[in-house]
Amino acid sequence: MMKTAAKFLLNAVIYVAIVVGILWGVPRFLSWKLKTPYPIAAITSGSMWPVLKSGDLILIRGVVPGAVAKGDVIVWQQDRGFTIHRVVAVGEKTVTTKGDANFTEDSPVPHAAIIGKAVDVRGKLFRIPFLGVISTFGARLRGGDASSP
Secondary structure, eight states, rough: OOOHHHHHHHHHHHHHHHHHHHHHHHHHHHHHHHHHHOEEEEEEETTTTTTTOTEEEEEEEOTTTTTTOOTTTTEEETTTTEEEEEEEOOOOOOEEEETTTOOOOOOOEEEGGEEEOOOOEEEOOOTTTTTTHHHHHHHHHTTTOOOOO
16 A cells, blocks of 8 residues: 555656656747747737637747848737737838738837747748647736736
């Protein structure tokens, strides 16, 4: 009986250690590999519908300032959080973006505010449907900003 309880406890500790290791390690590995402090983002609105849907999880690849082009989906930081929209015009010091489902363009974004661009695979944005819901729910429970990557 004691051996069974000890074995169960050991298995539980190993399982928890693996889960914690994955939750801690995967974002750090992705941050290193994708060259950005924010490698993962949850979509929290319908502004990029139908390409990205609320609740999707995307990967973000870091970019050097000025290395974005018209049509890229970028992530930038502003006072109230992060925004993920498509580039519609590139200027010398700023870019102009617009959500695919929005009617109006956003205010110009300085190149320095750009965190990165959404990772695509063979020309199609890489997204994991519904996995972002977990991230946004967790952020709301902690009282944080659900739009943070």
